[in-house]
Each structure stands twice: as C-alpha cells, then as structure tokens.
Amino acid sequence: MYRHNSPAARFSNRVLLTCAQAGLPQTLDVRPRAAADQPAVIYLYDEIGLWGVTAQDFTQILVSVGPGPIELHINSPGGDVFDGLAIYAALQAHNGPVSVVVDGLAASAASFIALAGDTISMAPNAFLMIHNAWGVVVGNQNDMTETAAVLAKIDAQLASLYAGKTGQTVPAIANMMNAETWFTAQESKEAGFIDSITDASQNKAQMQLKAGMFTKQPTAQQKPKNTLSVPDIAARRRIIQLAEAEV
Helix, strand or coil, rough: CCCCCCCCCCHHHHHHHHHHHHCCCCCCEECCCCCCCCCEEEEEEEECCCEECCHHHHHHHHHHHHHEEEEEEECCCCEEEHHHHHHHHHHHHHCEEEEEEEEEECCCCCHHHCCCEEEEEEEECCEECCCCCCCCCCCCCEEEHHHHHHHHHHHHHHHHHHHHHCCCCHHHHHHHCCCCEEEHHHHHHHHHCCCCEEHHHHHCCCCECCCCCCCCHHHEEEEECCCCCCHHHHHHHHHHHHHHHHC
C-alpha cells in the first residue's frame, strides 16, 4: 500500500484530517472573463492541499485565465500550509490586479491566501481565523524537537505575513495565533486584515463546520448534529483514504 512519506506530511496531516471532517463540497471553479477589462472569477471552496485544492491545481487555473484582473472568492477551512504559501505566491506573482472576497470562511491557510489580494473584502456574515501551524510526527526526541523547530519557523513567517498586511506588530499577531482567534467581518476590518465589507445582498454563502473541528470555532459555524449529508459521506471517504496512506 502506498505510504505518503514526504517531509511536509509531518506538518500537515492533522490539518488535512480535520479539514476532511468539515464535510465541504470539493469545489475549485472558474468563470472566464466576459471581456478583456472584466475579471475572471475563481471560486476556492475547498480544503487546501492533497485532499482538496493543491497548489498545482490552483496555478493551472491561473495559467488558464491568463493575464488580467481576477476576482477570487474563498470559502475554505484551510489545510496544508506549504500548498497555501505556494498559492499565495502565485497570486502575488499574477500579471493583473487580484480582488479577494471571503464569502463564508477563510481559516488557517485560507486566511493568508486571502491576503494575496490587492483588495480584500468579506461578506457581512463571513469569518476569518488565524492560528498556529499544526503537525504530527512519529519518532524519537530528536524528531520531535526538529518538528517543533520547523513549526516555530512557520508560525514566525505567518505572523510576519499577517503583520505586513494589518500594520500590527509581529508579537501582537503571534498572540492572536496562539489563542486561535476568530474574526467577524467587522473585526477583520478593524484589525486590518481586510479593506471592506460587501453588501449583504451580494452574498448568500455560509460556511458550516462540524462541532469540534477547531478549538474555538463560533457556534454559528457549527453544523447540526446527527446529520449525514452527501458531503459528510465524501468527507468520511477522504478520512479513510488519509488513514490508508499512513499505513
């Protein structure tokens, strides 16, 4: 049986597992430009990484739309930090203005992908969440220490990225990450993560998470218990696939 044994897996598998439990429909969609001066619209409504949208998937979409304005809509619980950073870099390097709209949720890796926009807005009912990087490692004390050191570097890099957008200090951002901080649209604007809040009539998306996916997720974002939808079934299949890859 195939074993996913890349070094990056040690820092991302817990994220992938919890994101799989979210029960999100898997969606990466694009609407081409209606005219040269109109934006191509991309919908990132999925996990980030191996079990959702990889950096390769996303960059292929960017190549397909070509130079020019882009409007990126996000509704994602995040995922693999390295795929997220690659997507962020690809958006930063895009030849044309990038407008980001958080429709439902930009959590974890999706939160810093959102910051790649030249302009960033959120729907009034949307959420943004930042936290420290997660990781799972099996090995001796040296493996544990090495992993902790890499996670600390990731956290420091992300704190610097958030600070660069918000104008807040790196220590202040690091405290928010340590606490796993959830922001409403208004709080995101006040903290400097976004530039504006969209008109409520323009957005009907809502992101629902199962209870307990993240430590401090708002209750408004939790899915009702004792339900089993088609996305739930798909999520369970992805969990099994992830477990098999680790055998």
